[in-house]
Amino acid sequence: MIIKSDKDTISPYLTDQSGLNGSYCERVFVPENYSEVSDVLKYAFQNSLPVTVSGSGTGVTGGRLPFGGIVISLEKLNKIISFDNEYLVVQAGVPLSEIHSFLKKRNRIYPPDSTEWSASIGGNIATNASGSRTFKYGPTRKYVKELKIALPNGDILDIPRGEFVAKGSWFETPFLPPFEIANYKMPDIKNAAGYYSQKNMDLIDLFIGSEGTLSVILEAKLKTLYFNGQLLSFFVFFDDYSQVLDFVAKARKQNLLSIEFFDENSLILVRKNFSQIPKNKKAAVFFEEEILDKTPDAVEKAIGKWSEILSKFNIDDKYIWAAVEEDKEEEFKKIRHEVPVQVNEIVKLRKIPKVGTDIAVPEENFNEMFSYYLQLFASEKIDYLIFGHIGDCHLHANILPKNIEEMKTAKEIYLKLVKKAILLNGTVSAEHGIGKLKHQFLKEMYGEDGLKEMVRIKKIFDEKGILNRDNIFPKEYLDK
Ligand SMILES: Cc1cc2nc3c(=O)[nH]c(=O)nc-3n(C[C@H](O)[C@H](O)[C@H](O)COP(=O)(O)OP(=O)(O)OC[C@H]3O[C@@H](n4cnc5c(N)ncnc54)[C@H](O)[C@@H]3O)c2cc1C
Structure with a gap:
């Protein structure tokens, strides 16, 4: 097992994609088999030493960041x-x-x-x-x-x-x-x-x-x-958001693999590296369909179906991109991935974390939530973009503050969005988790009693409260 204790070798474990600062730890253990993991945990348990578990560090909520104690990195358990x-x-x-x-x-x-x-x-x-x-x-x-x-x-x-x-x-x-x-x-x-x-x-x-x-x-x-590998993917560019909502409502009924949304600001950001993204379009939707029957006829038929659905939206052909070839599909996926990548670049440059929502609501309430996003951002002068999994009624609003004052505004906007989502029977996190950054929102969702229930469950498995302290709920709850 590798044990790292000097500053330089530890520092890569003190960051993830959350922008949360101030992380520190005594040592990083890199076990190479399961019994080494067990030995480190036994040692930590006996000494009541906080342990933080580290994966690849792509998390966006500070979950793998230690604040004291030791880190166990799973990087060598990679078979x-x-x-x-x-x-x-x-x-x-x-x-x-x-x-x-x-x-x-x-x-x-x-x-x-x-x-x-x-x-x-x-x-x-x-x-x-x-x-x-x-x-x-x-x-x-x-x-x-x-x-x-x-x-x-x-x-x-x-x-x-x-x-x-x-x-x-x-x-x-x-x-x-x-x-x-x-x-x-x-x-x-x-x-x-x-x-x-x-x-x-x-x-x-x-x-x-x-x-x-x-x-x-x-x-x-x-x-x-x-998976037979035969996909039909589309990128479609729209002039207004009501068209997008109409289209998505229809697309949701078509047994698609995915339906993804990009607002105008996301498109502007992605255009930096993908100059083919058209200018002056309000939004785009990317969607993928798996063609189960691999014959050329089946692909033609599916393209025909989408032409018919899209014909109702009066979109010029040059704003409807279709892909059946693997390399073109890959390019579409790269464009999709480029949004969070570009956001992270801005965050690194500004040295101020983004404020990123991860809210989802039930389908029947989605249009109301969507209008609320637009209304709220229209009244604020702050950099933001909205993108993500519109098929699942799950969008990411990324707010990009330039200074401490704007950070305060960003957090206020986030809280308003969270409160609205909860009113609409939604969740404050659909995929990223709570980590160390979203305790307050989890409390809004489940209340003080809900958090106490989570603490009760944690103590059943972790009576000393040593593992991943401060993830999901504040560590102070463990000592109450
Ligand atoms: C550009 C970009 C795009 C992203 N897109 C998505 C997306 O589409 N969907 C999505 O869900 N997330 C997305 N994420 C977030 C991130 O990739 C996920 O949260 C991912 O699951 C984190 O995995 P990781 O190995 O990097 O974990 P880390 O960041 O290292 O840790 C995340 C959490 O998991 C815990 N953990 C890690 N390994 C273990 C283990 N073996 N045992 C117990 N706990 C462990 C850590 O303690 C921490 O709490 C994206 C992030 C980036 C930067």
Whole structure:
């Protein structure tokens, strides 16, 4: 096991994509097998030492950033262990890029296609990550069949789906005293805010999305799907937002893989590196359809269907881009990925974190939420852009303050958006998690009692409160 303790070797573990500053730790442990992870945890447990778990550091909520104690990095647990044509067993540190390229050669996919492929699968499971194709396939949770985890006291457990299931609200397992699930109601939409809680739930779902606060994920068995590789993708540019909403309502009924949105400011940003993006367009929608039948006729038929749907919107042909070839589809995906990349460049330049929302609402309330975004930003003079998973009624507003004063305004806007989303039965985090930056919003969503329920659950697994302190709820709650 590598142990890092000097400033230079530790510093890469003190950043992620959140822009949160001030992170520090004593040492970074880089175990090369599961028993080394267990040994480090036992040592930390005996000495009541805070432990922060580190994946690839692409998180945007400060989840992997330590504030004292030690770090366990999963980077050396990076092996693909086995594949039986349906289930893929991987260690937690394997990056998504490797999983995708391994499966592509075998005509299979791991469906949750979280945009950032340098992220580790452990990080994706810890945050219940989603991607654009979650619109069709659902989030990470749906594809995790089994986990190998290490508890904060160093015990290693296998948690297969279906093995430990709550009876109503109660769990009885061979390794824990009986306990009741958290007592709050989760919204019935894409959601990554706080611990999972449902009557008759599977124990594995408690660990998925728990942001490393209950266990260190060591290994996962993932469900993969057959994919014939034939996609039809479109980029369509619109002149106004009401057209976009009309189109998206129609597109949602078409069994698409993904439907993604870009506002005018996102298009301006992306044009820096993709000069082909047309000027003076108000918005764009990117969508993908899997063509199950691989014959040329099937592709023609699908193109015909979309021509007909789009003909009602009077869009000039040059603003409708279609792709069936793989390299063109790749380019579309690069354009999609370019938005958060460019945002991060601005953040680095300004040295002031962005304020990024991760709100989703039920479909019936989406248009109201969308109008609220527009109305709110129209009344504020601040740099912002809105983009993301419009198919899932889940948009990211990224607010880019230039100074401390604007940061205050950005946070006020965020809080207003959060309050509106909660009124509309939405979630404050649909995919990024709460981390260390969004405690306040989680409290808005679940109230003080909800947070206390999460603390109760945490203490069942982590009685000393050493693991990933300050993720999901403020660490002070652990000492109350
Ligand atoms: C350009 C860009 C695009 C992005 N797009 C998306 C997107 O489409 N969808 C999405 O959901 N997210 C997206 N993200 C956010 C990020 O990629 C995800 O949150 C990802 O799941 C983080 O994985 P990571 O390995 O980088 O984890 P880290 O950032 O290292 O950690 C994230 C959290 O997971 C915990 N953790 C990591 N590994 C483990 C483990 N083995 N056991 C227990 N806990 C662990 C950490 O402690 C931390 O709390 C994007 C980020 C960027 C920069």
